Amino acid sequence: MFEHLFSKGGLSLDRLRGFMQMAEAGSIARAAPGDTNRQSQISRQIRELEQFFGAELTRRKGKTLSLSAAGERLALLIREQLQDLEDFRKEQAGLPKSFVIGAGASVLEWLLVPALPAISRHLGGATLLTEAHRSRSLGDAVQDGRVDLAIIRQNAVPAGTNTALVMKMRFHLCIPRTLLKRDTTERDAASPALWQMLPFAAGRDGGQTDTAIREAMRSAGVDFHPRFECGSMLQVRQLVGLGACAGILPTLGIRGLDERRVLITPFAPLRDFGRALVLYWNPRQMRRRGVETADLKRLASLIAAQTGPTAA
């Protein structure tokens, strides 16, 4: 059995790994930045694999390589196989498995990080690696197993059974009271005219949330020029907390803000933008790695539960 895999040379774990690294990095150069030796080696390993299988695994697409359909399948396969071997190794060495958990930057910091200890406990003391990604690429990463779990907007993943609701998110207008007249009410704060006058902090990451906020402001008739344009919502939250400016924050981001010092009201223009965050996973992957669907459902509610007690 399997004589054909061994009768002729050209197949080896090293080569498979080389190909996988290229597949994940998207190009040879990015698979081994700054190491031209390794690059030339990977180039050769890919060629040897292609000879072995008698099939094109890559295609030149412009200056870099891209994977053929067969290449995609093989890369997926290799990742699974190495993953399984690594899990076996860790188990035998008495080490915990490790899982890669991804989320957007702010969800990562506000929701995921506080929940990490509980998650690890729930996964049998697993080692956890966090990764910040955009929703789109996060979905892909879960699809092909580069990321094990993701907390992601529900509408960014295909509908299916491999998700579990974590929480619903809405957006809130947060204005430090020092920026307002003494007796401003919530009703007053809902006025675009007021918003026009206030110094704002906003994100500058070009993400879907950021874009939506700017769009909402424009459609509310506000010529929106934030005083601070921050790389992440975390910094926005910080500036609001300092009383330096107003900001639009998601539900997660308002925890820990002192309601006596900051006026917090629902941000009407984005009322319908409020979205569900779900835990998203790859069913094949999870089954292979010994995590049941029930575990994941429980994990989701466990993460949701973490939103309560933990300080921001």
Place this chain on the structure above:
Amino acid sequence: MFEHLFSKGGLSLDRLRGFMQMAEAGSIARAAPGDTNRQSQISRQIRELEQFFGAELTRRKGKTLSLSAAGERLALLIREQLQDLEDFRKEQAGLPKSFVIGAGASVLEWLLVPALPAISRHLGGATLLTEAHRSRSLGDAVQDGRVDLAIIRQNAVPAGTNTALVMKMRFHLCIPRTLLKRDTTERDAASPALWQMLPFAAGRDGGQTDTAIREAMRSAGVDFHPRFECGSMLQVRQLVGLGACAGILPTLGIRGLDERRVLITPFAPLRDFGRALVLYWNPRQMRRRGVETADLKRLASLIAAQTGPTAA
């Protein structure tokens, strides 16, 4: 990622294969009969893997080796991985996948072989390898993926969703009319006293069916001494067909017998021994190899359908 698998030596496809071969053969010597070089090599490869993983994969059990729990898991893993690589290779080479189909010797010849062309067509032109096994070991072989599909007595496999009924089997007493008086009726033929007088052919394989027949004869008060003791039911069937002697044949075995020349009646003592044959598969394995449950259900009815037209 996966640095630990490559940073230290000791892991290679060759070694994994060596270990797997030993695992499947049950001992090093049987993994490479007559090739002491290969034997010594496998012995070393196993040791190197054990060093790599820092764990016992085997235990000496008497004169031979047996697998530890970890070893069992690893062997399973390796088989899956090599299988996947082999499937990928074949796909790329434009070759059909190959499936291993097992059954008892007589089921194999009478039911499976005639159905092979249809099975292959239904599996997308797959190459098929047949293997004759005892029920017990057949179940194990399916469990750990050495055999892809099996046709096997229902009561020999754990109840579950991974089976599909093929047919019910009963036993028939078959007596060439040349051995009977002119006007013998079916009722007459049901008499143990008659059986005692007839020359019989029976199996000698010690299988469950063979044993049951002999037991049934004894409990019917017949001192059963078959004139011919054959290695397989196929030979029994042949002798009956020649008119040389009587025999007890399963439903499958009476096809093609000429009712004008052979008296065929249900064999009463084994009325309750009649058993269902099911198609049995390993769900993980089939899913991985791209065969859906629905395909398998259809395959089962397709095999059942084959019992009709084909000549024995």
Place this chain on the structure above:
DNA sequence: CTCAAACATGACTGTGGAGTCAGTAATCCT
């Protein structure tokens, strides 16, 4: 057109590990 980036290729070296052989140790059978 030039330059740099990304990949490919040819020509080497060194080494890990497959392959071979001979001998030893443990266990079973009779």
Place this chain on the structure above:
DNA sequence: AGGATTACTGACTCCACAGTCATGTTTGAG
């Protein structure tokens, strides 16, 4: 006790392949 079977070990040889370096080819950007 003696022989047969099975596994382990040491001491090699030889080669495939990882690793290195220099150079060639294609492609996109300025």
